[in-house]
Amino acid sequence: VNVDDELRRMLDDLGDRLDVPVRFDATEVILAGAKRLRRRRIAAATASGVVAVVLLAGIGILLARPGPESAPPAVTWNAPPPTTSSSPSASLLPPRSRVHPSTNEPPEGTATGGVLGPGIDGGPAGGDKPPPPSPERPPVTGVQLGPDGFGSVRLGMSYEELVATGALSESEPPPPSGCATYEFTDPVGSGQVQITSVGGVQAIRPATGTHTVDGVSSGWTLAQVRVLYPEVTPEFVAAQNPVPVEVRGNPGVVYMITFADEVVSEISLRYADQFCA
Amino acid sequence: MPTTEDFAEFVREALPGLLRYGHLLTGNPHDAADLVQTALENVGARWAAVVRKTGDPVAYTRRAMANSHVSRWRRVRRESLVAELPDVPAVDDRDRFEDEPLWDALRALPPRQRAVIVLRYYEELSEAEIAGVLGISRGTVKSQASKAMATLRSRLASPVSEGER
Numbered sequence: 001v002n003v004d005d006e007l008r009r010m011l012d013d014l015g016d017r018l019d020v021p022v023r024f025d026a027t028e029v030i031l032a033g034a035k036r037l038r039r040r041r042i043a044a045a046t047a048s049g050v051v052a053v054v055l056l057a058g059i060g061i062l063l064a065r066p067g068p069e070s071a072p073p074a075v076t077w078n079a080p081p082p083t084t085s086s087s088p089s090a091s092l093l094p095p096r097s098r099v100h101p102s103t104n105e106p107p108e109g110t111a112t113g114g115v116l117g118p119g120i121d122g123g124p125a126g127g128d129k130p131p132p133p134s135p136e137r138p139p140v141t142g143v144q145l146g147p148d149g150f151g152s153v154r155l156g157m158s159y160e161e162l163v164a165t166g167a168l169s170e171s172e173p174p175p176p177s178g179c180a181t182y183e184f185t186d187p188v189g190s191g192q193v194q195i196t197s198v199g200g201v202q203a204i205r206p207a208t209g210t211h212t213v214d215g216v217s218s219g220w221t222l223a224q225v226r227v228l229y230p231e232v233t234p235e236f237v238a239a240q241n242p243v244p245v246e247v248r249g250n251p252g253v254v255y256m257i258t259f260a261d262e263v264v265s266e267i268s269l270r271y272a273d274q275f276c277a
Numbered sequence: 278m279p280t281t282e283d284f285a286e287f288v289r290e291a292l293p294g295l296l297r298y299g300h301l302l303t304g305n306p307h308d309a310a311d312l313v314q315t316a317l318e319n320v321g322a323r324w325a326a327v328v329r330k331t332g333d334p335v336a337y338t339r340r341a342m343a344n345s346h347v348s349r350w351r352r353v354r355r356e357s358l359v360a361e362l363p364d365v366p367a368v369d370d371r372d373r374f375e376d377e378p379l380w381d382a383l384r385a386l387p388p389r390q391r392a393v394i395v396l397r398y399y400e401e402l403s404e405a406e407i408a409g410v411l412g413i414s415r416g417t418v419k420s421q422a423s424k425a426m427a428t429l430r431s432r433l434a435s436p437v438s439e440g441e442r
Contacts, residue, residue, distance in 0.1 A: 003429045007398045020296035020306040027288045034321025176409040179344045
């Protein structure tokens with residue numbers, strides 16, 4: 001079989017058979033989704049600004065009042081699980097129940113919390129099982145990732161801004177129309193960033209040890225993570241790994257926490273609704 | 278200055294073609310709608326910048342879809358891509374492709390291999406362009422295409438029976 005010819009013939013021939021019938025108000029659904037997304041981004045940018053101001057104010061206080069009592073607060077172990085006001089968009093299509101299985105489809109009964117998963121929409125993904133008794137608190141290790149970046153690398157930064165920080169070599173070509181992955185090196189650590197020409201840095205994946213704003217780092221067990229994020233159940237991890245968890249204080253941004261044998265093996269930071277890999 | 282009305286017009290015109298493209302990329306209409314909806318909402322949220330910086334929102338959206346589709350960080354689906362709309366027939370493309378064993382073989386490929394094939398044969402992009410769209414090296418494009426074609430040849434030579442699916 002000449003697969004080249006067959007592919008060309010099939011793709012030429014498919015025509016209307018690839019048409020996807022959508023609801024009559026699909027355009028309005030998309031417009032509403034885009035509007036909601038834009039609002040979230042503005043809120044995220046505002047929150048980041050507030051965090052920066054608070055940090056600056058904190059530094060000012062530290063400088064003015066040195067002493068043991070002015071040490072920065074420890075990572076809050078029992079911080080409340082994240083919540084959000086975001087809601088999934090309406091759908092474009094007619095009923096799903098009669099659709100054949102998708103090759104990419106997660107197991108039935110999972111991913112019911114929308115695109116953002118547990119910790120994002122506060123949904124009960126993973127069932128009603130209560131989290132196990134609080135295990136011993138593990139040590140906080142590595143450099144903090146988030147709420148909006150890692151070292152000098154910040155989400156939303158343009159390619160040019162990233163080059164200007166020195167984290168990215170100028171010899172790297174700028175991103176094409178789509179996403180591009182770059183290796184970065186910053187004084188606090190190295191890793192990969194994904195950038196689009198329109199939205200700037202979409203995701204940060206440090207190669208070196210990191211911890212979240214709540215102190216979660218590589219090596220934590222799932223049971224330990226669940227103390228902070230009860231929605232991250234074993235069932236959810238089995239269906240969806242890495243797991244997106246909202247970044248406290250920065251709506252619209254998530255940690256992607258990867259588990260290997262129910263132990264955190266990697267943490268990255270990204271916009272919840274970005275295009276990139 | 279691009280307006281919301283411009284974006285609405287763009288969506289109305291581009292939606293059918295983007296959904297067909299998404300159907301090819303994902304292998305089914307529901308994932309296609311999910312992919313298109315996510316991509317267009319992202320484009321709409323940055324509409325002015327997309328128009329200003331890319332000059333071709335359709336091409337930008339298609340490339341974003343291809344990239345998003347193969348994303349290893351994108352494993353979550355929306356709660357529901359479907360609506361209770363009794364006046365719209367349920368989507369089931371099985372019968373529409375009954376006579377296309379190649380369609381089944383294409384659908385069964387891993388996402389990245391399928392994207393490489395669709396970009397090469399449907400979008401007619403070069404290896405370098407595919408590498409740029411997917412953010413991978415040309416060598417990876419070549420190896421993914423080679424693996425995909427070998428799989429397609431093998432599956433077409435010995436199609437899987439219904440009972441084995």
